[in-house]
Amino acid sequence: MIRFTYLRAACIAALILVAAGSAFAEGQSEEGAGVVHVYSNRHYDTDRALYEAFEEETGIDVRVVEAGSDELIQRLDAEGDQSEADLIITADVGRLHRAKEMDLLQPVTSAALTERLSERLRDADNQWFALTKRARIIAYHRERADRSVLSTYEALAGPDFSDSIAIRSSSNVYNQSLLASIIAHNGEDAAREWAEGVVSNMARRPQGGDRDQLRAIAAGEADYAVVNTYYIGQMLTSSDPQDREVAEQIGVFFPNQEGRGAHVNISGVGVTKVSDNVDGAMRLIEFLLSDEAQQQFAQANYEYPAVDGIAAAPEIAAWGEFEEDPLPLNRIGELNSSAVRVFDEVGWQ
Ligand SMILES: [Fe+2]
Structure with missing residues (x-):
């Protein structure tokens, strides 16, 4: 049977207590070849069905x-070698x-993974x-914004976007x-200048998540925003009519199409040390990369499948x-610390 535990925000001490508690409750007798423990940031019914x-x-139990x-x-870090986790699934x-x-x-290596x-x-x-x-794209207000000025991420630092950008x-x-x-x-120098330019073009202080940037566009606080694609998909299909009303006002622009292409990130998985x-962990990864699972896994969150040729x-x-x-x-990944430093240097809150 699948078992789910949802952790609410808690301090490390509480996390360790939870970990100790679950290790005690599940005991060593249930461990072994037949169970894969997954730590996942995803909370979709589709994932559970998969x-x-x-x-x-496979006859292998999945505990999430x-x-x-x-x-x-x-x-995972706090639990160290006491952790039961076999896989971690996370975004970015x-x-x-x-x-x-x-x-x-x-x-870990597998021919299936390198082929897929x-x-x-x-x-x-x-x-x-x-x-x-x-993809991290430029969202714009379909009527109020000027789509013709959109081109690249770089251009967002320029004069066409004065006081008009919402970004977290x-x-x-x-x-x-x-x-x-x-x-x-x-x-790095050009990137610093870019970040400085975007800060000076912000319509408001950075606040909220990607959905809140889209809401700021709908509310008339900003004309453009930089957001991940799946948030727009989620809001378009939301059960909340206000979300749908926001998303219907949003246009999607893929930047840098004449050059290097749009920034595409992933959600992904790793086998724990x-x-x-x-x-068992490898079999689950390979399963999640199968055609059928890819389609469902990606559609649960309105993402693009990682495997080529599968429909979004x-x-x-x-x-x-x-x-x-x-x-x-x-x-x-390697340049993450440089990016954090540049953001600090230009005062991007
Ligand atoms: Fe996200």
Whole structure:
């Protein structure tokens, strides 16, 4: 049986207590080849259905702990070799790279993984693998904004965008990864100038998540925003009519299509260093990269499938095909600390 635990925000001490409690409750007798423990930031019914299908196909039990991405990495670190986790599923290569740097993951190889995923979608040291993709795009107000001035991320620092951009804080890993990609392509000095220009073009102080930037556009506080694609897909199909009303006012622009392509990040998975069931963990990764699972896994969150040739949800496929920045994602992880420093230097809150 699948078992889910949802952790609410808690201090490390509480996390350790939870970990100790669950280790005690589940006991060693239930451990072994037949169970894969997953720490996941995802909380979708579709994911649960996929785990059940995997259990039926393989006889391997899947036990899932759901929590926020940063919280799961902290928990894995705090638990050390006492952790039951075999897999961690989290969003953004910046976080996967951090988990790798913290020595929480282990390298694994499989012909299936290298065949299913293009090289840029897996770690050069085989410590993480993409499950889905998302683009960080420029959203604009369909009527009020001037679509003809949109071209590149770089252009957002220029005079056409004075007082018109809503974008979240620099503490967010999505912005750190975007800036890391700009550092990789243009160098740190140019990236610093860019970040300075965007700060001076902000319509308001950074606040809230990506959805809140879209709400700011609908409310007339800003004309443009930089957001991940799946948030627009989620709001378009939301059960909340206010969300749908916001999303219907939003246009989607894929930047840098004449050049390197739009910044595409991933959610992905890694096998934990302390896993006692690497074989089972690998089988689950391979299952999640199968055609059928890819389609469902990506559609649950309105992301793009990581495996080529699989259809995205119709709501986001409607935006059309686009060029993706081919920069290796490893490089974005490596440049994360430079990006954080540049954001601090220019006072991007
Ligand atoms: Fe997100």
